[in-house]
Amino acid sequence: MSDRPGDVVADLQNVGRVYRMGSELVHALRDFTFQFRSGEYWAIMGSSGSGKSTLLNLLGCIDRPTSGTYSVRGQEISGLNDNQLSVLRGRELGFIFQSYNLIPQLNVIDNILVPVVYQDDPIPNAKERAVELAERVGLQGRLDHRPSQLSGGQQQRVAIARSLINDPAMILADEATGNLDSKTAEEILELFDELHASGKTILLVTHEQEVGDRAQHLLRLKDGLIHEVRLAGEPAREEASA
Amino acid sequence: MIGLSLWKTVQLGISSLLLHKLRSFLTTLGVLFGVASVVAMLAVGEGASEKAQAQLRELGSRNVILRSIKPKQDNVSEEETRVLAYGLKRTDFDRIDETYPGVVRTVPVLTSPQEVRVSDLLCRPKVLCTTPEFLKVSGRIMADGHFLSQQDEASRSLVTVLGYDVARFLFPFERAVGQTVRIGEHYFEVIGVLVPRGPLGATASNPSSEAGGEVYVPLSTGRAYFGERQVTVRSGTFDIQEVQLHEIIVQAERDVDVPFVAAACRAMLSREHEDKDYEVMVPLELIMREKETQRIFNIVLGSIAGISLLVGGIGIMNVMLATVTERTREIGIRRALGARRRHIITQFLVETTVLSGCGGLLGVALGLLIPWIIERTADLQTVVSPIAAVLAFGISVLIGMIFGLYPAWRAAHMDPVEALRHE
Numbered sequence A: 001m002s003d004r005p006g007d008v009v010a011d012l013q014n015v016g017r018v019y020r021m022g023s024e025l026v027h028a029l030r031d032f033t034f035q036f037r038s039g040e041y042w043a044i045m046g047s048s049g050s051g052k053s054t055l056l057n058l059l060g061c062i063d064r065p066t067s068g069t070y071s072v073r074g075q076e077i078s079g080l081n082d083n084q085l086s087v088l089r090g091r092e093l094g095f096i097f098q099s100y101n102l103i104p105q106l107n108v109i110d111n112i113l114v115p116v117v118y119q120d121d122p123i124p125n126a127k128e129r130a131v132e133l134a135e136r137v138g139l140q141g142r143l144d145h146r147p148s149q150l151s152g153g154q155q156q157r158v159a160i161a162r163s164l165i166n167d168p169a170m171i172l173a174d175e176a177t178g179n180l181d182s183k184t185a186e187e188i189l190e191l192f193d194e195l196h197a198s199g200k201t202i203l204l205v206t207h208e209q210e211v212g213d214r215a216q217h218l219l220r221l222k223d224g225l226i227h228e229v230r231l232a233g234e235p236a237r238e239e240a241s242a
Numbered sequence B: 001m002i003g004l005s006l007w008k009t010v011q012l013g014i015s016s017l018l019l020h021k022l023r024s025f026l027t028t029l030g031v032l033f034g035v036a037s038v039v040a041m042l043a044v045g046e047g048a049s050e051k052a053q054a055q056l057r058e059l060g061s062r063n064v065i066l067r068s069i070k071p072k073q074d075n076v077s078e079e080e081t082r083v084l085a086y087g088l089k090r091t092d093f094d095r096i097d098e099t100y101p102g103v104v105r106t107v108p109v110l111t112s113p114q115e116v117r118v119s120d121l122l123c124r125p126k127v128l129c130t131t132p133e134f135l136k137v138s139g140r141i142m143a144d145g146h147f148l149s150q151q152d153e154a155s156r157s158l159v160t161v162l163g164y165d166v167a168r169f170l171f172p173f174e175r176a177v178g179q180t181v182r183i184g185e186h187y188f189e190v191i192g193v194l195v196p197r198g199p200l201g202a203t204a205s206n207p208s209s210e211a212g213g214e215v216y217v218p219l220s221t222g223r224a225y226f227g228e229r230q231v232t233v234r235s236g237t238f239d240i241q242e243v244q245l246h247e248i249i250v251q252a253e254r255d256v257d258v259p260f261v262a263a264a265c266r267a268m269l270s271r272e273h274e275d276k277d278y279e280v281m282v283p284l285e286l287i288m289r290e291k292e293t294q295r296i297f298n299i300v301l302g303s304i305a306g307i308s309l310l311v312g313g314i315g316i317m318n319v320m321l322a323t324v325t326e327r328t329r330e331i332g333i334r335r336a337l338g339a340r341r342r343h344i345i346t347q348f349l350v351e352t353t354v355l356s357g358c359g360g361l362l363g364v365a366l367g368l369l370i371p372w373i374i375e376r377t378a379d380l381q382t383v384v385s386p387i388a389a390v391l392a393f394g395i396s397v398l399i400g401m402i403f404g405l406y407p408a409w410r411a412a413h414m415d416p417v418e419a420l421r422h423e
């Protein structure tokens, strides 16, 4: 299924995430209510420890909230068991990591295909689609290469192609350009722009203001709370302050 | 369609293992040697028991063999000439032959050390004086002519049946039957030749040496011409032994009668003989004892192999636990990309099984090589049973599965967030 632009893909209602450190409780995310809609391109910013990664992990269903509810495309995740959550991750979410996180034993095409092989009813013509995506992100002639034979930028392109293979509801990128030099980072950001233009939903965590400014919208966190929401073409709107 | 086929998983496992070739190889060594020792030791054990069983089968499983043995002498006399009478008596034979239930045949054997000659060829085979029924209880087969007959026994004929080796030695270029040989001081007509013992071509004895091979004459003839006294000259003293019968072969009707026949013979002999100048040999008992020995051998062997396989399995588990820790990040990635727990379990289980299976295959190869070398260097018979090889390989695969289970379970139950953060 695909969403019409504007449909809510990620719905967070009063979400909290508490870590226990010995006897101390760390509130990484507090009473977080927010909706991400289809086709939006968000930059998520905030100082270190503000809860960006925590938020992305929750959105990516590799972590569960300790309070509140979270739905992906209308599907409440608290009712899903580990297996169902895994299937959901593979199908609806595309991950891009700071350190690329490719599987070293696999070549480019097989890396791109990893989210496909774990699905019970995989997309048809997956291999052709993988080749197509690899070429779309600029990996022509590198399809047989192992990650160790690729540059950082090229590895991140593989990761982007991999995140797109199942045509997920949203793409979650945590510091996707953090390990790259500015020129390569720029190329990757151009790729994101293209994806956004083609209607993909992208949530990009970043430290760099220029990167944040390139995105359509900007969400700034502070101490696990929403600090600032800046929508495209609107002035900044302060949500809360600590 | 691209699914996660088992073959794909196996390929992935192999490529992961090939990333650390030396480590993978070293890890399989435990299983390798375990499996190799199972296969090799079973082959050697099986060979030994097969040989023993064949020998015993030759003695006849329904037979009870009574033998004269020289009793231990306490007071060695210094006389120049000693006559030592011992062993089975004709009366023993008669008792068994006439009265024992469950006995179908009783065959007496008197052996006499005689020289056998044809012109200038000389050999010293065992000269067995016995009755026609010997052929039936011994299970021997005629190669040529016929065996001693009742007629020969009754008329003390000067006829003889030659063992195959003796016949070949004395008559290398002509048919032995119909020829005349000299046994001791008398001339005998050859009426038959026996098929060699054991497998054809494998000559057990060599008549051209001092003693070897066998020659048969009627018991009555033997008694009349050679007597029951055997004189040996040893360092100046005459050693005269007087034995009425060297052997009595008692054949039971069925296998189940053997223990009773044996018990009856033992009872009778211990009653009739003051000295222990006889022994009772029961091939069936020997076979049973052989089987028991074999069983104990197998238990010991199985334990040794079991321990080495266990140690091999623990080694594999240890390495797989390290591998899982090492690949924590990969596990996190796969989980984030949609792998369910069972996918992770399958992946690591397959990898462990491939590892131990390779060890098993190499082990079987080594286990087949060892008996091959033993046969060629140590002159030991070995029997490699395909079942043992398949079984040993199966066990190695099973070891991989069992010892891979815990590492795989650990991998599957990692927290994806933690796993992704792992350096």
Ligand SMILES: Nc1ncnc2c1ncn2[C@@H]1O[C@H](COP(=O)(O)OP(=O)(O)OP(=O)(O)O)[C@@H](O)[C@H]1O
Binding pocket: A019, A020, A021, A026, A027, A028, A046, A047, A048, A049, A050, A051, A052, A053, A054, A055
């Ligand atoms: N596993 C954990 N156990 C305990 N506390 C944690 C854990 N993970 C995160 N935290 C805490 O939660 C808060 C938010 O962490 P998070 O990783 O989301 O920050 P971040 O915004 O991604 O920071 P950075 O920019 O440095 O990546 C921090 O105070 C952190 O110490």
Ligand SMILES: [Mg+2]
Binding pocket: A052, A053, A054
């Ligand atoms: Mg972070």
